[in-house]
Amino acid sequence: MDNAKELITKLQKKEAHVAVLGLGYVGLPLAVVFAESGFKVTGIDPIQEKVDAINQGKSYVLDISDAQVKKLVDSGSLSATTDFSALKEIDAVSICVPTPLRKTGDPDLSYILSVADSLQQYLHPGMVIVLESTTYPGTTRELILAKLCEKSGLEVGKDFFLAFSPERVDPGRTDWTTINTPKVIGGITPACLEVAKTWYQQSLQRVVPVSSAEVAEMAKLLENTFRMINIGMVNEMAIMCDRLGVDIWEVIEAAATKPFGFMKFMPGPGLGGHCIPIDPLYLSWKLKTLNYSARFIELASEINTAMPRFTVSKIQDALNKHKKPLNGASVLVLGAAYKADIDDLRESPSLDIIHLLGEKGAEVSYHDPFIPSLNHEEVRMESVKDLDAAVRTADCVVIVTNHSSYNYPKILKEAKLIVDTRNALGTHGQTIEKVVRL
Ligand code: SAJ
Numbered sequence: 001m002d003n004a005k006e007l008i009t010k011l012q013k014k015e016a017h018v019a020v021l022g023l024g025y026v027g028l029p030l031a032v033v034f035a036e037s038g039f040k041v042t043g044i045d046p047i048q049e050k051v052d053a054i055n056q057g058k059s060y061v062l063d064i065s066d067a068q069v070k071k072l073v074d075s076g077s078l079s080a081t082t083d084f085s086a087l088k089e090i091d092a093v094s095i096c097v098p099t100p101l102r103k104t105g106d107p108d109l110s111y112i113l114s115v116a117d118s119l120q121q122y123l124h125p126g127m128v129i130v131l132e133s134t135t136y137p138g139t140t141r142e143l144i145l146a147k148l149c150e151k152s153g154l155e156v157g158k159d160f161f162l163a164f165s166p167e168r169v170d171p172g173r174t175d176w177t178t179i180n181t182p183k184v185i186g187g188i189t190p191a192c193l194e195v196a197k198t199w200y201q202q203s204l205q206r207v208v209p210v211s212s213a214e215v216a217e218m219a220k221l222l223e224n225t226f227r228m229i230n231i232g233m234v235n236e237m238a239i240m241c242d243r244l245g246v247d248i249w250e251v252i253e254a255a256a257t258k259p260f261g262f263m264k265f266m267p268g269p270g271l272g273g274h275c276i277p278i279d280p281l282y283l284s285w286k287l288k289t290l291n292y293s294a295r296f297i298e299l300a301s302e303i304n305t306a307m308p309r310f311t312v313s314k315i316q317d318a319l320n321k322h323k324k325p326l327n328g329a330s331v332l333v334l335g336a337a338y339k340a341d342i343d344d345l346r347e348s349p350s351l352d353i354i355h356l357l358g359e360k361g362a363e364v365s366y367h368d369p370f371i372p373s374l375n376h377e378e379v380r381m382e383s384v385k386d387l388d389a390a391v392r393t394a395d396c397v398v399i400v401t402n403h404s405s406y407n408y409p410k411i412l413k414e415a416k417l418i419v420d421t422r423n424a425l426g427t428h429g430q431t432i433e434k435v436v437r438l
Contacts, residue, residue: 272338335401
């Protein structure tokens with residue numbers, strides 16, 4: 001029997017030994033889903049604390065409970081290690097490592113290259129590898145495949161099988177999770193797709209095969225570029241409405257009554273997170289190497305990046321109206337996380353706003369129920385302990401992240417002046433002297 005047929009049979013019988021490389025907010029839920037569906041799973045991560053937590057039956061990821069991990073570890077379905085030599089015994093590998101940007105704005109593929117080097121040492125006939133990390137079209141073929149074929153003498157599609165399947169994890173979401181979110185998957189060869197698709201179909205509710213790894217890589221970038229550009233467009237609308245003296249929030253609510261052909265996006269203080277601001281730049285970078293400028297992406301990125309500074313100008317103008325210079329004013333920033341009701345600071349516009357306010361001489365404090373302290377580049381602060389007192393005493397309260405735990409009617413009543421970058425107070429369409437909206 002050829003390698004593909006043999007591996008497919010092992011996968012269908014759940015006799016294949018699975019590994020997940022990278023046990024973060026994508027890898028750990030995926031490892032749990034594979035294990036809960038009956039595979040023996042080995043999680044591999046270089047961070048000893050993560051490995052220890054899992055082996056002790058503990059979760060460090062929002063979407064997975066300790067009980068889920070403990071049950072799988074106790075039954076022997078799930079274990080973790082920092083030792084990549086475990087790959088010797090492995091039949092199926094999912095790669096879920098970070099793909100950040102360098103300071104220069106170029107893709108940082110160091111994590112992918114590092115795991116590809118490790119994989120290369122342990123690659124054997126009858127192995128399937130699926131890359132999940134978001135990256136530019138061509139990475140699976142040009143980088144991973146090249147590395148795996150370099151010294152192994154093994155043939156892709158015959159001896160081993162390689163595919164790409166973009167992660168679609170939205171931490172904290174409970175309606176769409178790893179197991180029920182449709183999963184796009186594309187192979188380097190038709191046999192690669194057949195094997196990889198069969199594997200994922202054993203554990204995930206809906207697998208969507210496409211004709212190549214590049215189609216799967218590009219689908220993910222379209223998803224997130226669509227979002228980034230639409231947010232950039234509505235942010236520019238907010239800037240235009242500011243010039244026109246028109247309430248952008250009321251405009252959006254009115255436009256959103258259109259039952260077709262419109263999708264609501266909201267302006268904000270900037271674009272945070274580790275996906276939306278970053279993934280599209282992988283695409284524009286790749287196109288630059290092909291002498292093409294992805295103008296929509298560049299423009300949207302420019303507008304989104306300018307929103308923290310636009311927000312600070314609104315704060316300055318609001319204080320100015322109350323004859324208070326920003327320099328020396330006490331400004332309380334509500335919310336540090338990049339979006340409501342999570343504890344993730346990555347690329348958070350709050351950090352830029354706090355930094356800019358400090359540069360202009362404001363006495364800045366912040367509060368965030370999910371983030372007790374900030375220790376980020378030049379920003380080192382503790383979340384204020386007495387929120388009510390801070391709201392009452394600040395010269396200006398800025399709502400940057402609209403966590404649902406805030407008591408907005410109380411803030412509206414007690415604050416002297418509020419800049420609301422999220423329309424969290426819901427006062428759109430109303431003129432309230434002490435409320436300024438984006
Ligand atoms: N944002 C706006 N206006 C909007 C929507 C978002 O300013 O109308 C801002 C947010 O405040 C945040 C940033 O954009 O700073 C990103 O927000 P997001 O809602 O896109 O949240 P993310 O970054 O967690 O995006 C994830 C993505 N999921 C994956 O990449 C797998 C994205 O594709 C999802 O669409 C999104 O979650 C979601 O829908 O929640």
